[in-house]
Amino acid sequence: MSVLSTGAHLPGDPLDNDALERLAGPLPDDVLAGIEVRRRHWLIDPRTGEHRTSTSRMATAAARQALDRAGLEPADIELIVMSTASPEHLLPAAGTYVQEQLGLDAAAVIEVRAGCAGAVQALDIARRLLADGVHRTALVIGAESISPLLAPLYLGRDPFDVRMRDRLTLYTFGDGAAAMVLEAGGPGxxxxxxxxxxxxxxxxxxxxxxxxxxxxxxxxxxxxxxxxxxxxxxxxxxxxxxxxxxxxxxxxxxxxxxxxxxxxxxxxxxxxxxxxxxxxxxxxxxxxxxxxxxxxxxxxxxxxxxxxxxxxxxxxxxxxxxxxxxxxxxxxxxxxxxxxxxxxxxxxxxxxxxxxxxx
Known part of the structure; x- marks a missing residue:
């Protein structure tokens, strides 16, 4: 198995700590230094909470970039393994929407419901299926939309009325998607x-x-x-x-x-x-x-x-x-x-x- 390429998608412009402070109030300097985050990307409009994209659309954008870098077309992909804890719907699986947006009438799709560990677990699932000869190529994707859960913590409130523990959550999380293109055999x-x-x-x-x-x-x-x-x-x-x-x-x-x-x-x-x-x-x-x-x-x-x-x-x-x-x-x-x-x-x-x- 070889990883031919990766791709990524981050929604919207970066939201830095100064901009977030104006929306939700400040964090103490030592706490801000401890979480290490200077900027993040949110799929919502930070001022209104309106959605500007979705989990599957971010996943598709990352997949297209990875495919372009690998010199492949969507039709070359036989297997999609996707990890997310924030799909648009409980069913169908978000990976099937990626399949649809890539223009694939038929593909093997597996979804892992997980957070940080999910993409590595998804990568191993794809690796084993390629090694077994079940499929020749695969897309492994991790995508997450966390900001829709964050908007209610501060929208419509005075920034200085936002609870400190809620501010810590707001400053910590971001949205995005990333993909890997795998091929059976190869130098690996x-x-x-x-x-x-x-x-x-x-x-x-x-x-x-x-x-x-x-x-x-x-x-x-x-x-x-x-x-x-x-x-x-x-x-x-x-x-x-x-x-x-x-x-x-x-x-x-x-x-x-x-x-x-x-x-x-x-x-x-x-x-x-x-x-x-x-x-x-x-x-x-x-x-x-x-x-x-x-x-x-x-x-x-x-x-x-x-x-x-x-x-x-x-x-x-x-x-x-x-x-x-x-x-x-x-x-x-x-x-x-x-x-x-x-x-x-x-x-x-x-x-x-x-x-x-x-x-």
Whole structure:
């Protein structure tokens, strides 16, 4: 299996922290520095809350860019595997709308309902189907629309009346989509190249969710859901994620190194969904990393949190796309994709040898 190209789509103009402060009030400087986000893109109009695009349309735009870079047409694609936690509808799957917008009357479509970990899980599903000979080409897509859940937190309110915990949520998240084009065989299957290794696990059994998107499900009768202050809302356990998040990262890293037989010195790029390298680095000792390995790991992390915010499903492929375009992910590199998701403290990791020349 080879990754031929990536593509990305970020809706609208970037919304920087100064503009967001005028809408929803300020965050303390130390808190703002801690979340590391300087700008993000929202599919809603920040002033009115009106939708300017959708999850599937962003996904389609990212897919078209990836196809153009790979020199392929939509008709060349046999399989679409898409991850999102924010589809337009519970059914049909958002991936089928991407199929339709690409002009494909027929295609295999699989959807993963997940956040940050989903795109890596989707990539492994596609990889295995290509390796089994079921399909020849695949599109793997992560797309998320989080801003529609954020608008009710501040619209129609004085910015200084917005609760501080709501401001933290507003400043953290962004929308977007990213795609990867895969092809069976190719240089990535050549002798001497390490086989891809995958691992995923939820560490949140018996633990309060780090992130909960409430509403629109079947937890309560619809009449009782409609009586809530907000029909849908996003809830963060900030204290829980701060304390337990590094453990998830460390456990995922240890698992991937053990399964792959790689050492940190063997990895050329470690692609993460968010930055927080300093936040996690205090836990490197618990992963059994030497000071030398810990210092190297910080140098090879590929992420773009400051420019896009926390984006959920597209986070890893957005970072991978940015790293590929900037030349920090190069042909021949051994790449570790490691996604950490707060929902039920899930990690998903995949190693691969990068083949695509710079776009």
């Amino acid at each position: 299957s050549a002798a001497g190249r390490p086989r891809p290794v995958f691992a995923t696990r939820s560490l949140g059994g018996g633990r309060r969710p780090g992130m909960l998107i409430n509403g629109g499900g079947t937890d309560l009768p619809l009449a009782r859901q409609q009586a809530r202050e907000r029909l849908m809302e996003i809830r963060l356990d900030i204290q829980g994620t701060t304390k337990f998040g590094p453990h998830v990262f460390v456990t995922g890293l240890r698992d991937m190194l053990g399964r792959s037989g790689l050492s940190v010195a063997d990895i050329d790029a470690c692609v993460l969904p968010e930055g927080n390298a300093e936040y996690f680095s205090g836990e490197f000792d618990a992963a059994g990393l030497s000071p030398t390995d810990g210092a190297r790991l910080k140098k090879i992390i590929v992420e773009n949190l400051a420019d896009v915010g926390a984006t959920g499903s597209p986070a890893v492929p957005l970072a991978l796309d940015a790293g590929w375009r900037k030349g920090t992910v190069r042909p021949g590199d051994t790449v570790l994709l490691l996604a950490i998701e707060a929902s039920r403290y899930v990690y998903a990791g995949l190693t691969l040898t990068w083949e695509a020349p710079a776009p």
